[in-house]
Amino acid sequence: MKRGALGRVAVLALALALGSAPGVALAQAKQEEGKKSAPTVDATTGKRLNEALGHLEAGRNAEAKAALAKLNLERLSPYERSRVEQIFAAVAHAQDDTASARKHLGLALASGGLNDLEMSAVRFQLAQLYLAEEKWHEGIQALEEWFATTTTPNSAAYYLLAAAYYQLGETQKALAPAQKAIDLAEKPQESWVQLLLALRIAREEYKQAVPLLIRLLATSPQKKSYWLQLSSVQGALESYGRALVPMQLAYHAGMLTEPAELQRLADLLLQVGIPYRAGQILSEALEQKKLEPDAKAWEKLGTCWIAAREYDKAIQPLGRAALLASGGELYVRLAEVEVQREEWGRAAEALRRGLDKGGLRSPGNAQLLMGIAFYNQGKPQEARAWFERASQHGSSRAQAEGWLRHVERELASRQG
Numbered sequence: 564m565k566r567g568a569l570g571r572v573a574v575l576a577l578a579l580a581l582g583s584a585p586g587v588a589l590a591q592a593k594q595e596e597g598k599k600s601a602p603t604v605d606a607t608t609g610k611r612l613n614e615a616l617g618h619l620e621a622g623r624n625a626e627a628k629a630a631l632a633k634l635n636l637e638r639l640s641p642y643e644r645s646r647v648e649q650i651f652a653a654v655a656h657a658q659d660d661t662a663s664a665r666k667h668l669g670l671a672l673a674s675g676g677l678n679d680l681e682m683s684a685v686r687f688q689l690a691q692l693y694l695a696e697e698k699w700h701e702g703i704q705a706l707e708e709w710f711a712t713t714t715t716p717n718s719a720a721y722y723l724l725a726a727a728y729y730q731l732g733e734t735q736k737a738l739a740p741a742q743k744a745i746d747l748a749e750k751p752q753e754s755w756v757q758l759l760l761a762l763r764i765a766r767e768e769y770k771q772a773v774p775l776l777i778r779l780l781a782t783s784p785q786k787k788s789y790w791l792q793l794s795s796v797q798g799a800l801e802s803y804g805r806a807l808v809p810m811q812l813a814y815h816a817g818m819l820t821e822p823a824e825l826q827r828l829a830d831l832l833l834q835v836g837i838p839y840r841a842g843q844i845l846s847e848a849l850e851q852k853k854l855e856p857d858a859k860a861w862e863k864l865g866t867c868w869i870a871a872r873e874y875d876k877a878i879q880p881l882g883r884a885a886l887l888a889s890g891g892e893l894y895v896r897l898a899e900v901e902v903q904r905e906e907w908g909r910a911a912e913a914l915r916r917g918l919d920k921g922g923l924r925s926p927g928n929a930q931l932l933m934g935i936a937f938y939n940q941g942k943p944q945e946a947r948a949w950f951e952r953a954s955q956h957g958s959s960r961a962q963a964e965g966w967l968r969h970v971e972r973e974l975a976s977r978q979g
Contacts, residue, residue, distance in 0.1 A: 602642040602676070608634060612643075615650050619657070627654050641676030648674060649685070656692070665692050683713045687720065699727045718747035722755045729758060738762050753783065760792075769799045780809075787818040794827070807831040814844070822854050829863060838870035858887035865896075874903050885913070890922025895929050902932065911936040927956025931963050943970050 604612065611634050618627035631647055631654075639647065648671035655663035668689050672682060686709040693702035706724045710716055725741035728734075741759040745751045756779055763772040776793040783789065790813040797806035810828045813819050819828060825848045832841035845864045848854040861884035868877035877900050885893035894917030901910035914933045923929055934949035947970045953963035 602640065604643055604646075605640075608639065608643050612646055612650065615654075619650065619653055622657075624654050624657050641674045643676065645671045645674040645676035645681070652688075661692050661696050665689060668692070679712070683709060686712065690720075690723065694723055694727055697730070699730045703727045703731075718744045718751065718755075721747065722752075722758065725758055725762075729762065734762050734765050738766070753779065764792075764796070767799075769796045772796050773800075787813060790818065791824065794831070798831075803831060803834045807835055820853065822848075822860075825854060826860075826863065829867065833867060833870060838867045839873065842867035842871055842873065842876065856883070858884045858893070860884075861887065862893060865900075869900060874900050878904075885916070888920075891917030891920030891929075892923055893917075894920060895923060895932070898929075898932055898936070902936070905939075907936045907939045911940070925956070925958050927953045927959030927963070930956070931959045931966070934963070934966060938966070938970065943974055946970055947974070 611630050615627045615630040618624070618630060627650065631650060634647060636644060636647065648667045652664045652667035652671065655661075655667060668685050671677065672685055677685065686705060690702050690705035690709055693699075693705055703724065706720060706727070709720065710724075721740040721744035725737045725739075725744060728737035728740070737758075741755070741762055744755050745759055748755065756775055760772055760775040760779070763769070763775065773793070773796055776789055776796060779786070779789045780793065790809040793809040794806045797803075797809075807828075810819070810824075810831055813824075814828055819825055825844060829841040829845050832838065832844070842864060845854065845860070845867060849856055849860060849864065854860045861880040865877045865881035865884060868874070868880070878897070881893060881897040881900060885891075885897050894913045898910040898913035898917065901907075901913060911933060914929055914936065917923060918926065918929055918933075930949050930953035934946045934953060937943075937949060938946035947967065950963045950966045950970065953959040954967065956963075
């Protein structure tokens with residue numbers, strides 16, 4: 564709620580009512596039952612009201628109050644009193660005295676000088692003031708009273724009601740007025756769409772959130788948060804291809820600058836089977852220092868190259884990740900890549916480092932792979948020793964025993 568809104572509304576309404584000369588008849592809004600005779604304002608009173616309005620419009624709040632203070636409120640008609648109290652309210656609001664503004668609006672209502680439409684407008688102003696003070700319960704009550712007295716509720720009122728319920732965490736009650744605000748407005752404000760979007764996401768109504776995000780992007784394509792939210796919502800719907808599109812567009816627009824954003828883009832590319840592009844993006848990010856060169860980043864880059872079957876490219880990042888990691892698991896993974904490249908000596912060296920570093924999920928499988936690496940180097944004796952170690956672990960026992968039988972037969976044939 565912007566400061567000064569009440570003051571501008573009051574000044575405009577009163578200026579239209581008073582006209583430019585004191586003593587003229589004050590125009591009154593048409594009622595459903597037809598036109599009524601308009602009340603009049605005493606010439607002296609009209610002069611003071613116009614004087615106060617002029618000061619108020621010029622931002623001279625003290626002078627506006629001084630002009631009103633010259634009036635004897637007890638001698639004013641109900642109609643004149645209502646106008647005075649409205650100007651007092653506008654002055655108080657301009658001075659950030661919300662409590663006094665509400666007090667004077669209440670007196671304007673109690674004066675008996677307002678017609679039905681004017682009373683409805685004042686009730687709406689009262690609701691706005693409560694909400695400006697973050698008095699959500701009172702604001703909701705005032706709005707509900709206003710809704711009960713108006714035949715043409717506007718979209719702004721529905722938005723305010725929804726916002727108040729949202730502030731109280733009552734998302735169920737906030738949803739209907741938030742949707743109504745959008746439906747009634749020809750061009751709803753961005754904040755209104757944002758509120759409805761927040762409600763849809765809070766309720767995990769992701770399908771309904773998608774068109775709202777598309778609407779926001781149509782008017783504000785420069786806002787990165789909308790691209791990221793659209794991707795997240797599509798991801799929550801497990802539509803990973805559609806989740807990738809906004810991330811790619813944001814990336815090409817130069818919006819993705821945070822490590823988590825770049826990593827999410829790489830993850831989505833992996834998810835939809837485009838690992839090579841994921842590897843390119845991570846490589847560029849590491850070179851440009853947009854990603855911290857830690858074990859996690861190097862491992863993910865290595866994973867991308869492995870998925871793309873670019874085993875030669877995977878060696879360096881996996882080696883760096885293994886060096887930085889607290890345990891030896893990544894050395895085992897590096898060894899598996901070396902096996903794919905049939906670099907048996909390098910595979911054995913990586914396995915040795917992994918076993919020395921420790922913390923392996925399956926030491927037996929690492930020992931089995933070590934035996935295979937030695938066997939393919941033409942070293943069956945060394946291979947047999949490793950297969951024997953691997954056979955002591957349940958996860959690798961069957962394979963290790965099979966290799967042992969094979970190695971024993973080969974050694975026996977050599978001796979024969």
